[in-house]
Amino acid sequence: MADEIERMYIDGEWVAAQGDATFDVINPADQSVVASVANGGVPEIHRAVDAAQAAFREWSLLAPKDRGRILLAIQALMEERRDELARLVTLENGKPFEEAKKEVQFSLGYFGWFAEEARRHGGEWVASPQPGKRYLVLHQPIGPVAAVTPWNFPATMVTRKIAPALAAGCSVVLKPASATPLTALAIAKITQDAGLPRGVFNVLTTKRSRLVGDELLTHPLIRKIGFTGSTDVGKGIMEKAAQQIKRLSFELGGNAPFIVFDDADLPAAVEGAAAMKFLRVGGQSCICANRIYVQRTIAGRFVPAFIEAVKRLKVAPGFEPGAQIGPLINEETRAKVHSLVEDAVKRGARLVTGGYYLTDGAYKNGNFYAPAVLLDVTDDMPIAVEEIFGPAAPVLLFDTEEEVIRRANATTYGLAAYFYTKNTARLMRVAEQLEYGLVGANDATGYTHEIPFGGFKESGLGREGGHEGIEEYTEVKSVVINLG
DSSP states (O other): OTTOEEOEEETTEEEOOGGGOEEEEEOTTTOOEEEEEEOOOHHHHHHHHHHHHHHHHHHHHSOHHHHHHHHHHHHHHHHHTHHHHHHHHHHHHOOOHHHHHHHHHHHHHHHHHHHHHHHHOOOEEEOOSSTTEEEEEEEEEOOOEEEEOOSSSTTHHHHHHHHHHHHHTOOEEEEOOTTSOHHHHHHHHHHHHTTOOTTSEEEOOOSOHHHIIIIITTOTTOOEEEEESOHHHHHHHHHHHHTTTOEEEEEOOOOEEEEEOTTSOHHHHHHHHHHHHHTTGGGOSTTSEEEEEEEHHHHHHHHHHHHHHHHTOOBOOTTSTTOOBOOOSSHHHHHHHHHHHHHHHHTTOEEEEOOSEEOSGGGTTSOEEOOEEEESOOTTSHHHHSOOOSSEEEEEEESOHHHHHHHHHOSSOOSEEEEEOSOHHHHHHHHHHSOOSEEEESOOSOOOTTSOBOOSGGGEESOBSTTHHHHTTEEEEEEEEEOO
């Protein structure tokens, strides 16, 4: 694919950037150039927004059932092309091919879910306090939407934003991560083949992040911004959006606690901890376990079993059979993870497995890192405070339920949390007291289409998925009808 130039998708056409500017997409497993992609600028940004604005009225007036038909056609084509899409995910993101196939399969489900929600999302008649009046509440699409998505889930992060927006009757300008634009462009081709009208969905590929902030996100025709990324970037977007009172929905950073109580199902807890720490893009996920809290009375059994489970994980290029952890997305990410590990050791933590660069053989040119487990970690170490975003697991001990809830909540983040216990009363207490938008109780599989997903505190605004997901893309209008 290295000789191909991928164009962006604007107003139903595949267009080059002004001056034929391009940037390269790099395979993190071997540093090879996967493709050259159009590097959009101001003219393309304005063209995409204008196209979304022009398409909005007709699309928003289309019957929800008819919008849903097109979304279901998109879902069917994504399923038909699942392996093709997954191959792109592995090439540009690095995650194992089997994991990529699961991601694509999950991502396409958002079109099915919101196709059905579109038909059921309506308004209501409100009982009138006055006999001569009637009150109607309408939910109407908000307008053109700017969606900015990250590289860690190149398919899911796109569909989780555009499916509810399209279902609600909005048009979209998507700016995918510059590290992983190919999956988004392939999804755009699917929407085109499925019959989505021109201009309703536009994909702007660019490496000029400043222009995105200055031209796309502040464009007066953009009425809503959906963003997934770091908390710091989200705060910057929020400041600019405030000047125009734009609607926002954010999924931002996380610092997920994973709590193992002494009455937990030990094998299930070990499996869940290893999976939620290491098997979602190698730990490069906002909902990955960031701090593993183990009750002291069970540590002697849990910790050795967990270490052995981590040692069995297979780090390999994504297309190698049996690969479970691929490369990190870039050298900067790998260096950050390693610096957190080294810092923890300097502060007194014990590195008991992994924690070093993998550079030999198949690892030679990639950003591979040996999965690390650290013991004797304390709450004040940066590795327990910051979002690790990589394959390093700090293990901390606790004594009481009250103590671990207090420590788990002592963070500015509030995206996801997990805990294992067989005690039903404790299960309810802990689930209610953890200050997180997603709580897995004896479960480490994450969210699904049918439930809302989002964060407390500095982990986000609004919700994606569930009944709530489509509401993020609508305005509520009250109509007072005087019967005379």
